[in-house]
Amino acid sequence: MLTYTFDEKKSAPLYEQLYRFIKGDICSGTLRPGEKLPSKRALARHLHLGIITVQNAYAQLAVEGYIVTRERSGYFVAELDDSLLPPPEPEPRREPPKPCRDYLLDLKANRIAAGNFPFSVWSRLMRLTLSERSSRLLDPLPHGGALQLREAIAGHLYRFRGMSVDPENIIVAAGTDVLYNLIIQLLGRDFIYALEDPGYNKLGLICRACGVETAYIPVDRHGLSLRALEESGAKVAHISPAHHYPTGVVMPISRRRQLLRWAGRQGGFLIEDDYDSEFRFSGRPIETMQSIDTGGRVIYMNTFSKSISPSARISYMVLPDALKDMFSEKLGFYSCTVPSVDQYSLARFISGGYFEQHLARMKTYYKNLRGQVIAAIDELPFRKKLTISEQHSGLHFLLKVNSPLSDDDLIACAEAMGVRISCLSQMTHRGDERRFDHTLIVNYSGVTPEQLEHFIELIREIIKSGAF
């Protein structure tokens, strides 16, 4: 008869210990396939266990397929057609964490000055939401997001961007990555997506990951080149008309209308990325293409990751009517990716006027910061070797340095000084065009006064090394 020693003090219940013993014997071959097991009653008596204990162990072995029951004959070891040897115990794996470079200054990351976010207000609204909505927060939400939030966003778009948007056309998601994925699934993968060159690199990566063919369309001084777009055969184009990243181009009305007509002719769509339109420093904000689109050809996108925080993970898009219906039909099965508590808190944050207050404050903050960075550059002895451009809007500007160093050398030089930079040439797919060379993209928005000195030191070093 099977005999095992039980450990009464062990935390595992007796039936589990018995289950493990028998399973061990089956795996090791001590109990052979087809072998009859003792009856529950007999084994219980033999091992001084309750019959329920044995029954539970047998039931577990049976449900996992180690033993089988034959009507009126009892329990038998199952015929395992695989090797009966148990797989080796997995080693507890623990690799040393990857070294993560800590830069003195990171001008590539496009960080925001998160420290200025009115965190106490946000926490208060979140607490209020938690206590007021309480367990109703656990109810499922519509796939496009909580109606309160979509209404708050529609109100903001009306006040801030002059857009008249039905909240039902707004889709809220956990970041623009998710939105781009949804757009690709909504529109399909069977045609070419046009991307700005230079442009937002991540979008190309998403298209590639989604198996979508892309065409890189040059950005001229009016934005996406219409001729290149027409030649590409694309049907969907991603554009950032209010403020192109990284060149800073603002698309004039003529090009906007040309693009709208192009989309109408193609039966295609324009994805209007309005991501940092909140931070325009001179003149009034520029009208969106969504506002002048009468043919339902524009998908408007924006995010709170620039204006609140990248880790808040709330972005949204405004679909034209036809696509809104198509979305419900084709992708309505998806659950909204943003947690309820965040959605209701953000709705309060916007409706209560805190968001627009915060934007106004940040605009002043960034304007001053940009002023300080540019003033520091202006004081450099080699100022004439530097050209600043596109500094009127958004959270970056371009700094062209007159240097014999290659862009790779510039980046390596900065790296050696603990500064992470990116160059315009890295953002383009036209490798041969020299006009993109020697141009740093200065994402100044996360720079602190102490870090500013590192930056100025870097520029000094670059100019000096060019002098030899």
Next chain:
Amino acid sequence: MLTYTFDEKKSAPLYEQLYRFIKGDICSGTLRPGEKLPSKRALARHLHLGIITVQNAYAQLAVEGYIVTRERSGYFVAELDDSLLPPPEPEPRREPPKPCRDYLLDLKANRIAAGNFPFSVWSRLMRLTLSERSSRLLDPLPHGGALQLREAIAGHLYRFRGMSVDPENIIVAAGTDVLYNLIIQLLGRDFIYALEDPGYNKLGLICRACGVETAYIPVDRHGLSLRALEESGAKVAHISPAHHYPTGVVMPISRRRQLLRWAGRQGGFLIEDDYDSEFRFSGRPIETMQSIDTGGRVIYMNTFSKSISPSARISYMVLPDALKDMFSEKLGFYSCTVPSVDQYSLARFISGGYFEQHLARMKTYYKNLRGQVIAAIDELPFRKKLTISEQHSGLHFLLKVNSPLSDDDLIACAEAMGVRISCLSQMTHRGDERRFDHTLIVNYSGVTPEQLEHFIELIREIIKSGAF
């Protein structure tokens, strides 16, 4: 000279009013393409405005492309190659909200008993996270999620599922929808994905939306049919070995090993969906396939939407080592979709033992609830016409009714009584197999005692109508 009447009391600044007047004249054709505009100084004098006001208006018109500057000659109306008529003002759209059926009882939705969630603990941990981490919550997170949360999940998997998992192999995301999207992008779209039939319908929808070819593989009494799987030519298979939805089948060890060997031969992968393994009511939890996988062929998936709340939007997967590296390389550009505050709060919830406490409480709650539902069925006069199966685990069971009504009639009958039900036949792609007919999937987990009466009333009605 251009003459306009300004409204000093209007909230819009003067430069913006001027900008609108001139833009209006350009769009209406009053100012023609190529026409010279008055100099800033002249217009300012004429309209009794400051020169800065005119300058700002002109700058805005220029940046939007309505006018152009010619060096030393002044400002001219731009050549707009589009119709100069302004697009009609968009109508404020507002459709009546879609009617949303309010059921007396919804057995289809697979809701959870959210009211039992320890909401006060969760709120407290969230508040604690908000005050302790404060603005550090705004820092970006690793793409796989906050390390604290991944460590807490690894600890839970060890204690609860006997799994030894490196936290670095865990990827956290805003729901299983997002994880399936990531898996498809990680593994690729060039081969067939095998899905369980009957099975989790949403997965088929996601595959279709992602443009992935699927094969529906019958589930026999041991789970996914190996022969059908081999014949399908699939390379990836989605399985729920611990508790198949909706049939409730528990996959025995022999089938598990066969599937692991199949994946090894194919160089393919098994996606192990362990989604409601927490709620097993008899015996101990069943070992995961991830634990016995020595070849790195299993992607383990689980979610907190069953155990906490669907609106919490936190799910995770455990990747084998090779896929973990591939993920970083191929999809590392994606931002993690779960907000920091939720990640850190959940990490505390798990590490503090609250999660396992909650699970234990819910297990008792669901076990009692299931007992009540089944007891109510047992008391019915026509009890012999009903067969209950697969009630030992998970948050649903199957109820076969002996009725001449078709499944469509059953659903319509329920609908008329304000009850939403689903039938096993709706979850399968094998339309001709009668054995799936007349079987209700009873997702009892969200049922309240009052709703239970509606359910019993429905069953009574179904049996009665069958008697005629």
